[in-house]
Amino acid sequence: MGPYDKGPEHSGFSADAIDTSKAHPARMNDYYLGGWDNYEVDREAGDRVLAMHPQVRESAVANRAFLGRALRELTGGGIRQIIDIGTGIPTSPNAHEMAREVAPDTVVVYVDNDPIVATHAGARLTNAERTAFVLADLRDPKAILDHPDVRALIDFEQPVALVMCIVLTFLRDEDDPAACVAAFADALPAGSHLVLTHSTYEPYEGYAEGRVEEWKRTAVEEVYQGSAAPLTLRSKAEVTSLFGPFTLLEPGVVRVPLWRPDGEVPGAAELNDIVFYGGVGRKD
Ligand SMILES: C[S@@+](CC[C@H](N)C(=O)[O-])C[C@H]1O[C@@H](n2cnc3c(N)ncnc32)[C@H](O)[C@@H]1O
Structure with missing residues (x-):
């Protein structure tokens, strides 16, 4: 049984729960970002993905x-609470440092x-004041929303930024990611926002010589299939529909560098290789 199979009722931490026999998406992401908190099995799987798609990094x-x-x-717009x-x-930087x-x-x-x-949370996230870490599964929104540490820090009368970056991609269609988003939306007041990014197999709009072809989609999915959490890549339309009750802010769902860039934006070839869509929606 891997850490992803433990079910939403698991709320405490046990060292036995760490499965180092399978590559793990969190540790693979750490490897892509140049971190040190990964194992050989993660680096091997990460290298297989990078060989097929070097731009994943x-x-x-x-x-x-x-x-x-x-x-x-x-x-900047006044939000003072984040659930990531x-x-x-x-x-570095983590969400609390960015905000x-x-x-x-x-x-x-x-x-x-x-x-x-x-x-790692104790040393690098919750060592800062007014932060908490909750070990829970997003497929059980109630467990998160009712968690005492969440209730202690978050005022549900005030707007919240709900961050779901490269996480719904680890939910299969049968997990009903849209219903998970909607359950959080229901609990949050108007003025709350959803910050969402998601992996895709789609080539960048209008880019003819796509490197994100069907075979790569299959190959990337295969590597992650053998990992602790399989990856589901989705289209722009599917990612857009995940926003559900949140109204998309301009410029909508776009390749992540195109969302309100603060510098030069990459060209079409590079955007084609940046396989993540991102967007921000507001609850009215
Ligand atoms: C690729 S990392 C993304 C990290 C960070 N959000 C970012 O965008 O850089 C995905 C993270 O989602 C977590 N995750 C995957 N499925 C989850 C679930 N059902 N509930 C809670 N966390 C989950 C993984 O453990 C991993 O840490």
Whole structure:
């Protein structure tokens, strides 16, 4: 049984729950981002993905840059609370560091279902004030929303930035990711926002010489199929529909570097290789 099979009722951390026999998406992401919290099995799987699609590393970096822009924008607009679901292994800067560049009083609750992430949370996430880490599964929104640490930090009368970056891609269609998003939306007041990124197999709009062809989609999915959490790649239309009750802010769902860029934007070939869509939606 791997850490992803433990079910939503698992709320405490046990070192036994760390499965190092299979590559793990959180540790593979850490490897792409140049971190040290990964094992041989993660590096091997990561190298297989990078051999097929070398730009996955740039995609991971562009995804973090998107998150920074989105959080600075939302905190600039007055939001002071963040729930970051699918936190990943801490990497610098983390959500509380990004948000606190603008608003030092922002509170952040980190949520992940991976015990490995939990082992690092104490040293690198919850060592800061007004932060918490909750080991829970996003497929059980109620367990997260009712968690005492969430209730202690988050004021559900005030708007929240709900972050789901490269996490719904680890939910299969039968997990009903849209219903998970909707359950969180129901619990949050108007003015709350969803910050979402998601992996795709689609080539960049209008880019003829696509490197993100069908065979690569299959190959990337195959590597992750053997990992602790299989990857489901989705189209722009599917990612857009995940926003559900959240109204998309301009420019909608786009390749992550194109979301309100604060510098030069990559060309079509590079955008084609950045296999993540991102967007921000508002609950009215
Ligand atoms: C690729 S990492 C993304 C990390 C970070 N959000 C980012 O965008 O850089 C995906 C994270 O989602 C977590 N995750 C996957 N499925 C989850 C679930 N059902 N509930 C909570 N966390 C999950 C994994 O453990 C991993 O840490």
